[in-house]
């Protein structure tokens with residue numbers, strides 16, 4: 001039996017899947033497109049809902065997965081299957097013979113500049129959730145001087161105009177988390193969140209929402225932001241409807257944070273073609289039995305894990321990664 | 335001034351830049367529960383006066399947040415302080431105390 005496994009993508013899903021496979025006695029190859037492991041987790045500062053350090057979390061995942069063989073700045077060029085063995089050719093021409101393949105190539109953050117009406121890349125005061133995480137991480141102080149701050153939910157999500165009808169799931173709680181963190185750094189700031197629905201589904205999320213209101217005095221306004229403009233002083237003027245009182249509303253702000261959503265990885269089509277699997281209408285990779293199994297594809301021996309099949313939180317991603325390892329093990333022990 | 339036979343209607347747009355924060359902070363101090371409202375509408379649904387008059391605590395809270403104080407005060411004048419909303423509120427807000435203090439801070443008469 002071939003006990004070698006190929007994992008495509010070295011983000012949290014790929015790393016945790018490798019951890020489980022290694023402890024089950026498999027040899028694991030991880031092919032990672034970028035120069036470093038960790039995927040999006042490397043970009044975040046503190047994790048919702050409890051504020052755990054993202055870098056310490058990543059460190060723990062890496063400690064265990066260092067027995068895997070990593071190929072950085074590498075992609076899979078082609079895959080052939082013969083006699084139940086997959087032969088993968090990498091972009092550096094390495095050939096790997098493996099018994100099973102796990103796809104863990106994750107998501108891509110919605111490019112906020114596509115929503116031109118919000119002014120990302122046009123006005124200095126408009127940033128994204130990822131930019132704010134980076135500022136928290138690097139202590140970029142100029143952002144935290146802002147005394148009037150807005151958070152815009154659902155940027156590039158729930159929006160057919162940008163071909164993302166789906167909800168990205170993590171951005172409501174990320175907005176609330178970041179709003180609270182902002183208030184910790186600048187207690188004088190007036191902070192507003194503009195939402196359509198607040199999706200605080202996970203354990204501890206609703207508590208965070210209550211804390212945001214009660215302790216930090218963050219104002220939640222139900223209404224989608226329609227447009228942002230700059231006034232003569234260089235401040236941002238934002239328009240939305242307060243749908244709870246049915247009135248158009250305006251507010252002047254110093255900083256606006258756009259909650260860019262979880263979009264499909266643009267490589268998905270190519271990956272699907274290479275492996276003989278499908279993508280769904282939303283562009284994420286298809287599962288053949290989505291109610292029963294979060295890893296199984298229509299091709300035997302090919303499994304999916306993490307946010308490559310849709311928006312997921314980190315704990316969900318890690319659980320799926322462990323499940324994928326078990327699915328591989330079951331498949332190879334058949 | 336010349337009359338041209340038309341006039342500008344006053345804007346009904348909410349302008350958050352003009353909200354009186356010091357009054358709001360006074361209200362928050364008198365009833366900290368104000369900040370916890372999640373606009374669920376349970377209070378307005380159960381309100382004894384709401385079927386007959388234009389009273390909705392849910393909307394009054396939004397009006398205060400938006401700086402439309404007089405709309406809130408006019409509306410809450412119809413409240414009978416029966417306390418049904420206090421029993422129903424899922425966030426455990428002392429709504430009677432809240433209503434009294436909205437009228438105290440923003441209304442002309444003390445109650």
Ligand SMILES: Cc1cc2nc3c(=O)[nH]c(=O)nc-3n(C[C@H](O)[C@H](O)[C@H](O)COP(=O)(O)OP(=O)(O)OC[C@H]3O[C@@H](n4cnc5c(N)ncnc54)[C@H](O)[C@@H]3O)c2cc1C
Nearest residue numbers: 009011012013033039040047048105106107306307313314
């Ligand atoms: C703004 C924001 C904040 C978040 N904060 C939190 C939080 O506080 N708590 C929480 O639980 N979750 C949070 N999440 C969710 C969390 O980031 C994801 O659950 C997690 O990153 C998913 O891991 P993944 O491995 O599936 O994907 P990714 O993190 O996207 O990793 C995928 C990896 O695959 C690589 N890759 C991509 N394409 C290829 C290819 N073709 N070939 C080879 N390699 C490839 C990438 O370079 C990357 O390393 C947040 C998400 C967002 C958008």
Ligand code: SF4
Nearest residue numbers: 154157167168171172
């Ligand atoms: S999680 Fe919230 S902000 Fe993100 S897409 Fe869903 S509703 Fe919008």
Ligand code: SF4
Nearest residue numbers: 381413414416417419
């Ligand atoms: S106290 Fe006032 S607002 Fe509350 S239910 Fe009674 S009448 Fe309605």
Ligand code: SF4
Nearest residue numbers: 371372374375377423
């Ligand atoms: S019942 Fe409580 S939480 Fe719900 S709208 Fe009324 S005051 Fe707000």
